[in-house]
Amino acid sequence: MCTEANGQLRVISNGKEAKGAAHIHIITQREALIRGLKTFGLTVLAALCTIIIPGVHFLSVPGGLIAAPLIGIMVFLKSRGAIDGMSGTFHCPQCGQSNAMEYQEGKPPYFGSCTSCKNPCQVFPE
């Protein structure tokens, strides 16, 4: 569901930096819309579930129903164009060894370690 963009990555390991080539996964408008709708649906469901709780439902049910579309729109706007995963290659800033990394999903920064010298590194898309 993601679109891929060719970009660069920046890797930092113990204060040293290096750059590399990256494929960056970007959330499409369509995927962002699905996420927004899902959040909307779950918020409505959560609000309706509180119907059985006495004393709370006077506020939680109408409040949840009013908030649901707003939260859904917020998720849509936040997700649209956001980075959700990355793959790429880089040379370890510590030992210069070539490394390949792949993160199927998740927001940056990504954490890993060099396959050669085992130094931990942080990887950012650029």
Ligand SMILES: [Zn+2]
């Ligand atoms: Zn290394």
